[in-house]
Amino acid sequence: xxxxxxLTGCLLLSVSLLGAKNxxxxxxxxDNWKSLRKHEVPQWAKDAKFGIYAHWGVYSVTGNxxxxxxxxxNYYITGYLGYYQTNxxxxxxxxxxxxxxxxxxxxxxxxxAKQFKAEKFDPKYWAKLIKRSGAxxxxxxxxxxxxxxxxxxxITDLCAGKTGPKRDLIADIYKELRAEDLKIIxxxxxxxxxxxxxxxxxxxxxxxxxxxxxxxxxxxxxYYWYMGTKDRFAKNRYDLTVEFxxxxxxxxxxxxxxxxxxxxxxxxxxxxxMGIDQKKEVCVHNKGNFGKNFGIYSYENGAHRxxxxxxxxxxxxxxxxxxxxxxxxKGIKYKKSRDVIVRLCDLVARNGGLLLSMNxxxxxTFDKAQEDLLLGIGKWLDQNGEAIYGTKPWVVYxxxxxxxxxxxxxxPKTGKKSREIQPNTALFNERDVRFTAKNNTLYATFLGTDLxxxxxxxTLKEGVKISDKNQIESIHLxxxxxxxxxxxxDGLHIYLPKKLPNNVALSFRIEVKGELLENxxxxxxxxxxxxx
Numbered sequence: 086x087x088x089x090x091x092l093t094g095c096l097l098l099s100v101s102l103l104g105a106k107n108x109x110x111x112x113x114x115x116d117n118w119k120s121l122r123k124h125e126v127p128q129w130a131k132d133a134k135f136g137i138y139a140h141w142g143v144y145s146v147t148g149n150x151x152x153x154x155x156x157x158x159n160y161y162i163t164g165y166l167g168y169y170q171t172n173x174x175x176x177x178x179x180x181x182x183x184x185x186x187x188x189x190x191x192x193x194x195x196x197x198a199k200q201f202k203a204e205k206f207d208p209k210y211w212a213k214l215i216k217r218s219g220a221x222x223x224x225x226x227x228x229x230x231x232x233x234x235x236x237x238x239x240i241t242d243l244c245a246g247k248t249g250p251k252r253d254l255i256a257d258i259y260k261e262l263r264a265e266d267l268k269i270i271x272x273x274x275x276x277x278x279x280x281x282x283x284x285x286x287x288x289x290x291x292x293x294x295x296x297x298x299x300x301x302x303x304x305x306x307x308y309y310w311y312m313g314t315k316d317r318f319a320k321n322r323y324d325l326t327v328e329f330x331x332x333x334x335x336x337x338x339x340x341x342x343x344x345x346x347x348x349x350x351x352x353x354x355x356x357x358x359m360g361i362d363q364k365k366e367v368c369v370h371n372k373g374n375f376g377k378n379f380g381i382y383s384y385e386n387g388a389h390r391x392x393x394x395x396x397x398x399x400x401x402x403x404x405x406x407x408x409x410x411x412x413x414x415k416g417i418k419y420k421k422s423r424d425v426i427v428r429l430c431d432l433v434a435r436n437g438g439l440l441l442s443m444n445x446x447x448x449x450t451f452d453k454a455q456e457d458l459l460l461g462i463g464k465w466l467d468q469n470g471e472a473i474y475g476t477k478p479w480v481v482y483x484x485x486x487x488x489x490x491x492x493x494x495x496x497p498k499t500g501k502k503s504r505e506i507q508p509n510t511a512l513f514n515e516r517d518v519r520f521t522a523k524n525n526t527l528y529a530t531f532l533g534t535d536l537x538x539x540x541x542x543x544t545l546k547e548g549v550k551i552s553d554k555n556q557i558e559s560i561h562l563x564x565x566x567x568x569x570x571x572x573x574x575d576g577l578h579i580y581l582p583k584k585l586p587n588n589v590a591l592s593f594r595i596e597v598k599g600e601l602l603e604n605x606x607x608x609x610x611x612x613x614x615x616x617x
Contacts, residue, residue, distance in 0.1 A: 114357040135441070135466070138272055143231055144163075145447040152414070155498070159411070169288070171289065191302070221268065223268075227255065227272060232311045269334075272341070286298075336368065373614040382610075383401050383440070394610050395606045404444050422462050425441065426589050427590055431490075469563045479521065490509055518531055550602060
């Protein structure tokens, strides 16, 4: 008896080992585009639709300065371009001297970085606020064009762990975001850093008055990891990014313009392989850096975006009203939750999503208008999120304002126009309807509530095919319940209750008999995001 048990056990072990040996291993990625292009956008990333991050760092400190020039084309956030000037009569040079010191005496960006304290930063509060906004993924800028790293780095002293807060801001916020079951996005804007500072230092060549500028002194390069040769920059950029991936294991990487250079293939292969090793599906956002049909396309403020994109995509926009108000400043004005909600509805119907950037104060707190914005979005999504999350475009994406949604902002003093951005949410009203679909359910969302006692959807009029049986089974107003309806030659008439569930946008769940018609996306699109 014992002999048979032993033999049986050995046989089972042999079969188990044989099965394990024959189980194919997941192939790791190589650092070339032939290999990298095999990576697919995970389903969770397609379903998320709404994410939040934050432009927060050394540049936030300068939001308290007494600027007279408006923030136009990143005038504030790339202030170092004005601090390091041979003409010290410019506004930014004057403000730097007043608030930090004189670059001719060796005072520089490293000294401004010491003023970034983040002394009231409460990562638990941040995470709970973001969760209440309805976002499905979140993070902060890991490093902006200024080269300041928001974590505790072993590669540079120009980081939050060693200069300024002397605290690992990334580790603290990621811990709390994960506790709220949110996916993590890390945005890297340091692809431009070398070129920015190369141009800055060229100004000082052969000028004795500026011989003591701290950027020129190699003794300071423990801070200025981006100075020196292009090879030094490329090595440090790679080492910093890989250090970040290994320490914090984000779910999403996002690179700003220039992010496709300096050996990014090695970084992406390392990131994808980390995902394999951690048994997690990871994603990359593509801001025009990586060619067609790769990652999730990321359009800054909707610039250069077609009305419909048949590849996963998102718009990236600040919480603030201004098209380039990415960082906080004391005169900042914020979008209203209504404007972000109707924008999100419009984007999702077109196969996209929205990445919203917060504007934290330098101490790590938020203006009330910032919090009101996030809470307003979250309140609506809590009621109507089923019409957004995990949906796909329907065969028709809407009615009303569909094409002419581009507009430009105007600089007050000069009349200069910004690049064309979209959508102009001021155009949206109760005549705008956006469609989404999930499984066998159709959703129709009106981008307004001034509808009287009934609303009409022209697209779903009698005779227009909605399913193979072309019949509606029931209609529910989200946040209320079942409503009466009638399908006629001029449209689908839906009768509204006396009290509406919200005053922003009304979403209807439309159940059909038979199989709902589906949008046949072909998965290709030739219009890449503009590398802004």
